[in-house]
Amino acid sequence: MHGTTMIFLVVMPLLIGFANYLTPLMIGARDIAFPRLNALGFWMLFFGSLMLYFSFIGGGAPAAGWFSYAPLSEKPYSATPGLDYWALGLLFMGVGTVSTAINLNVTILKYRIKGMSLKRLPLFVWMVFVNGFIILFALPPLNAALVMLLVDRQLFAHFFKAVYGGSALMWQQYFWAFGHPEVYIMVLPAWGMISEIIPVFSRKPIFGYGFVAGSTVAIGLLSFGVYAHHMFAVGLGHPFDFAFAFTSMAIAVPTGIKIFNWIATMWGGRIRFTTSMKYATAFIVLFTIGGISGVTFAVIPVDWQVTDTYYVVAHFHYVLFGGTIFGVFAAIYYWFPKLSGRMLSEKLGNWHFWLTFIGFNLTFFIQHFVGLIGMPRRVYTYPDMPGWAWMNMVSSIGAFVLGISVLVFLWNLFISLRQGKPAGNNPWEAWTLEWAATSPPEEHNFELVPPVRGRRPLWDLAHPDQPDWKLNKSEE
Amino acid sequence: MHKDKVLMFMVVATEAVFFTLLILAYLYFHATSGEGAKQTALLDPLRTFYFSMFLFTSSFTVWRAEKNVDKKNFGRSRFWLLVTILFGITFLVGQGIEWTGLIRHGETVSTNLFGTTFFTLTGFHGMHVFVGLIVLSILLGISMLGDFQQPRTANSVGVVAIYWHFVDIVWVFIFSLVYLQVLS
Numbered sequence: 001m002h003g004t005t006m007i008f009l010v011v012m013p014l015l016i017g018f019a020n021y022l023t024p025l026m027i028g029a030r031d032i033a034f035p036r037l038n039a040l041g042f043w044m045l046f047f048g049s050l051m052l053y054f055s056f057i058g059g060g061a062p063a064a065g066w067f068s069y070a071p072l073s074e075k076p077y078s079a080t081p082g083l084d085y086w087a088l089g090l091l092f093m094g095v096g097t098v099s100t101a102i103n104l105n106v107t108i109l110k111y112r113i114k115g116m117s118l119k120r121l122p123l124f125v126w127m128v129f130v131n132g133f134i135i136l137f138a139l140p141p142l143n144a145a146l147v148m149l150l151v152d153r154q155l156f157a158h159f160f161k162a163v164y165g166g167s168a169l170m171w172q173q174y175f176w177a178f179g180h181p182e183v184y185i186m187v188l189p190a191w192g193m194i195s196e197i198i199p200v201f202s203r204k205p206i207f208g209y210g211f212v213a214g215s216t217v218a219i220g221l222l223s224f225g226v227y228a229h230h231m232f233a234v235g236l237g238h239p240f241d242f243a244f245a246f247t248s249m250a251i252a253v254p255t256g257i258k259i260f261n262w263i264a265t266m267w268g269g270r271i272r273f274t275t276s277m278k279y280a281t282a283f284i285v286l287f288t289i290g291g292i293s294g295v296t297f298a299v300i301p302v303d304w305q306v307t308d309t310y311y312v313v314a315h316f317h318y319v320l321f322g323g324t325i326f327g328v329f330a331a332i333y334y335w336f337p338k339l340s341g342r343m344l345s346e347k348l349g350n351w352h353f354w355l356t357f358i359g360f361n362l363t364f365f366i367q368h369f370v371g372l373i374g375m376p377r378r379v380y381t382y383p384d385m386p387g388w389a390w391m392n393m394v395s396s397i398g399a400f401v402l403g404i405s406v407l408v409f410l411w412n413l414f415i416s417l418r419q420g421k422p423a424g425n426n427p428w429e430a431w432t433l434e435w436a437a438t439s440p441p442e443e444h445n446f447e448l449v450p451p452v453r454g455r456r457p458l459w460d461l462a463h464p465d466q467p468d469w470k471l472n473k474s475e476e
Numbered sequence: 477m478h479k480d481k482v483l484m485f486m487v488v489a490t491e492a493v494f495f496t497l498l499i500l501a502y503l504y505f506h507a508t509s510g511e512g513a514k515q516t517a518l519l520d521p522l523r524t525f526y527f528s529m530f531l532f533t534s535s536f537t538v539w540r541a542e543k544n545v546d547k548k549n550f551g552r553s554r555f556w557l558l559v560t561i562l563f564g565i566t567f568l569v570g571q572g573i574e575w576t577g578l579i580r581h582g583e584t585v586s587t588n589l590f591g592t593t594f595f596t597l598t599g600f601h602g603m604h605v606f607v608g609l610i611v612l613s614i615l616l617g618i619s620m621l622g623d624f625q626q627p628r629t630a631n632s633v634g635v636v637a638i639y640w641h642f643v644d645i646v647w648v649f650i651f652s653l654v655y656l657q658v659l660s
Contacts, residue, residue, distance in 0.1 A: 033479050102486040110479040136486060140493035148501065151596050156586035159501065159596075165509040165589050174497060 003066030004086065007186065008093055009049050011320065014328050015189040016100055019128040022335065023104055025434035025441060026122045028113030028449040033106040037099055044096030052089030055082040062086035065378065067179060068149070070160030070171035075153050084153055087146045094139045094146070101135035104128055113433075115452030122432045122455070123206060126213045127192030130220040131185055137224065138181035145174035172231055180227035184219060186320060187287075190327030191216070191258060194280050197334050198262050200430045201277035202269030205456060205468070208261045215254035222251040232303045241300050248298035255291055259284060274428075275349030279330035282357055286322025290315055293368065308378070311371025317364045329356070329409075336413075337427050341439040342420030348412040355405030362398025366391050431456035480631050484638040491604075495646050498600060499653060502593040512588030518581055520574070521655040527570025528651050531605070534563035535644045538612075542633045545624050553624075553633065557616045560640070564609045571602050594654065601650060604643045611636050 020038065024031055032038050055061050060080040064073040073083050108129045112121070121129075148159040149171070158164035160171045199206045206212060228236060228244040262284055271277065293315040297303045306312060329352075336344050370391045375382055382388055426435040434441070435458055436450050450461045454468035505513040541556035575595075578584075585595040615633055623629050652658045 034483065098490050102483055102490070105486060106479050106482050109482055136490045137493050140490055141497055144494050144497040144501075147600070148596065151585065151592070157592035157596065158586070158589050159592055165505065165512055166592070167504070167509075170501065170504065 001061050004052065004062075004090070006320070007066060007182070008090065009045075009052075011186045011324055012097065013045060015131075015186065015324070016097065016104075018193070018328075018331055018335070019104055019124075019131070019189055020100065021339070022434060023107055023125055023128055024111065025338075025437060025445055026125050026432050027108065027111060027116050028433050028446065028452065029107060029111035030444045030446070032103055033111055034103050037103050041096040041100035041103065044092050044099070048089045048092030048096065050089075051085055051092060055085035055089075058082075058085060067172075067175055069175075070149070070152075070168045071162065073149060073171075074161060075156075084150065087150050087153075091143060091146050091150075094143050097135055098139050101132040105132035105136075108132075113449050113452055120452060120455045121213075122192075123195035123209065123212055124189070124192035127188045127195070127216055130216045131188040134181050134185050134188070134220050134223060138178050138185065140178075141174045142178035142182075145171055145178070148174075169234065172234065173228075176227040176230045177224070179230060181223045183319070184223040187324050187327075188216065188219070190283070190324040190331075193327045193331040193334070194262060194283055195258075196430075196432065197276055197280045197330050198265050200334075200428050201272045201274060201280070202266045203272070204265055204269040206261065207264035207267075208257075209455065211257055212261050215257040218254040219251060222247060222254070226251055229297055229303065232297075232300050233307045245298050245300055249295060252291065252295045252298075259288055259291075274333065275344070275346055275353055276330045276333035278350075278353045279326050279333065282353075283323060283326040283330060286318055286326060286360070290318030290320075290322055293318065306371055308376055309371035310367040310375045310377055313377050314364050314367035314371060317360075317367075321360060321364070326356075329353075334428065335434075336416070337423030338434055338437075338439050338441070340417055340420070341423055342416055343423050343427060344416045344420060345412050348408055348415070352405055352408045352412060355401055355408060359398050359401030359403075359405050363395050363402055364398070366394050366398075370395070426458065429462075431459040433457055436461075478631050478635075480635045481638065484635045488638060488642040491642065492646075495597075495600070495649075498593075498597045499649060502597050503653065503659065505589040505593055509589050513590050513593070515583060515588065515590040516654070516657060518578055518583055518590075519655055520577070524570060524574060524651070524655055527567050527573075528647060530563040530570070531567040531644055531647055534560045534567075535641050537563060538633075538637045538640045542637045545630060545633045548625075550619060550624060554616060554619050557612060557619065557633070561609055561612050561616065564605055564612070568602060568605055568609075571598065571605075574598075597650060597654070601643070601646055604646070608636070608640050608643050612640070 020032065023029075058081055060082045062068065062073075062078070062082040062085065064078055064083060068083065068086065071077055108121070108125060148157075151157045152159050152161065152166075158166040160166050160168050162168055195206055195212055225247045226244060228240065229248045232241055232244075266281075273281075293311070297306075297312075297315070333344055333349055336342075370388065371377075373385075373387065375385075375388060382392070423439045425437070425439055427439075428435070433446075433449060433452070437446050450457050454460055454472065456468050460467035460469065506516075537556050537560045541553045541560060544550070544553035544556060575598075578591075578594075583591050585591050615636055618624075618629075618632075624632060
């Protein structure tokens with residue numbers, strides 16, 4: 001439940017929520033293309049999540065992990081209805097997610113203001129756009145697998161039951177054909193946030209706009225060709241394993257390109273270390289650690305050694321917490337003034353950042369080592385092996401620090417909403433269109449949208465003597 | 477292209493992946509999983525072909541309905557919509573006959589892998605036909621109430637037609653792979 005909840009009910013709603021709010025503002029539109037469909041998507045998520053959590057009172061929570069491998073997820077091994085609620089809930093949420101992704105992509109295609117060509121699109125919107133296509137093609141494998149599981153469980157069919165000639169491996173194939181693109185679904189919008197925030201606080205345009213957008217497209221395509229690296233331990237055969245090892249290493253290249261773009265943007269800039277920028281900078285560091293440990297899995301023997309250990313847990317928390325959640329915190333500190341009209345307290349923000357940063361690293365960095373010396377994941381206890389106890393203790397202390405940091409954050413939200421400094425339209429002197437709207441924006445977003453002749457319309461507006469489009473011909 | 481059509485093409489794209497995976501599951505078990513997955517002798521390709529012709533033809537009729545809205549011949553458009561709905565229903569009746577025949581033979585979704593994959597695949601296709609029929613009926617209803625005359629709603633038949641063609645194309649694949657067994 002922790003995995004399913006975090007992925008489907010925390011990370012995705014946070015990212016898609018931001019995308020939903022910001023996309024129309026950033027492209028100068030009044031609203032999303034299909035507002036009612038948008039509401040439908042939200043309510044499907046809402047009721048889907050209720051259905052998932054109903055399992056607790058409806059006979060017991062699903063207990064087969066977030067990937068619910070067959071045959072453990074089949075009736076003989078999971079007899080309670082928990083897994084049926086799990087599958088139905090995810091099916092609902094999946095359809096809702098697809099509808100929202102389509103909605104956002106139609107908005108981006110059809111609702112851009114005059115002058116907002118694809119080459120001038122804010123990078124956050126670019127990422128949302130690519131993300132939409134990944135969702136479009138990655139969610140159906142999950143939905144197909146879920147309905148097959150439900151048919152198996154409810155109608156006694158045989159898709160994943162080896163006894164009757166079915167194939168448990170097919171579940172894994174279908175699930176990871178969704179599951180790996182899903183990883184990119186969960187990080188692309190965060191990359192987009194970072195790509196908006198770092199330039200503003202470095203007081204420089206993004207370095208290599210085309211490369212950031214282009215490498216995102218490359219990742220979108222490659223993300224469908226790497227999934228079987230989750231299955232190296234299954235025994236698919238060498239040719240199969242090698243092919244996926246190769247693609248998994250290849251996808252690190254466009255990811256690395258982005259890291260260099262962000263660093264090069266900061267290089268030589270007049271950096272303002274606001275809380276948002278601190279989170280963005282920490283994102284680069286932590287995401288790089290998570291990315292590098294990710295590449296180690298592409299080396300098949302290493303994967304065999306560390307699969308199902310805490311090393312894997314450490315890896316994906318560096319990607320999803322150190323990456324995505326740090327990106328989301330950066331985004332919250334950056335866009336909260338726009339959403340609410342008030343600034344978040346920088347003083348509390350500073351506390352929040354350092355507590356999160358220290359707590360996170362205390363909790364998860366040591367898990368690399370715990371995993372390397374062999375502690376398996378998904379087992380609630382561990383034997384008294386030398387070194388295991390104190391390492392787990394460090395992890396636990398870190399988790400408490402992390403918990404306190406969340407309290408600081410919630411207090412900051414609460415107090416700043418009531419007493420925060422009024423933000424004004426553009427507190428960060430940013431350049432994208434959402435900062436031309438009032439804070440918070442009116443229901444129709446804009447009275448007047450400034451002319452868009454480059455990638456930084458508000459810069460052009462503020463500096464009529466040296467607008468971007470005069471200096472940079474590639475933005476034409 | 478109108479935004480409604482862009483929307484529908486994206487819906488069709490995501491649905492296409494879904495059906496591809498169900499078809500792949502059928503083909504995979506058919507090829508690898510022993511006798512239980514190969515019970516295609518129970519099917520009646522000829523009868524299903526006749527019923528399939530109704531579905532294939534309905535792609536033409538829905539196209540006529542769309543064109544007649546463009547030409548503002550709303551009466552004719554309603555006629556073609558009605559024909560489309562009737563053809564769709566006829567196809568579903570054919571599916572019903574097929575299913576009851578199989579079930580009388582003792583072939584159900586839980587009998588063997590053929591049943592499992594066949595009923596899941598054709599069931600989901602039939603459900604999509606059924607949803608299409610509901611939407612087409614709604615179109616017919618609001619057309620009789622005098623809609624489609626403003627540009628804002630004029631697209632509707634064309635948008636639903638994209639979906640209907642898609643359901644049709646999926647059946648082309650299912651019919652040729654499951655009934656005609658072109659790959660085996």
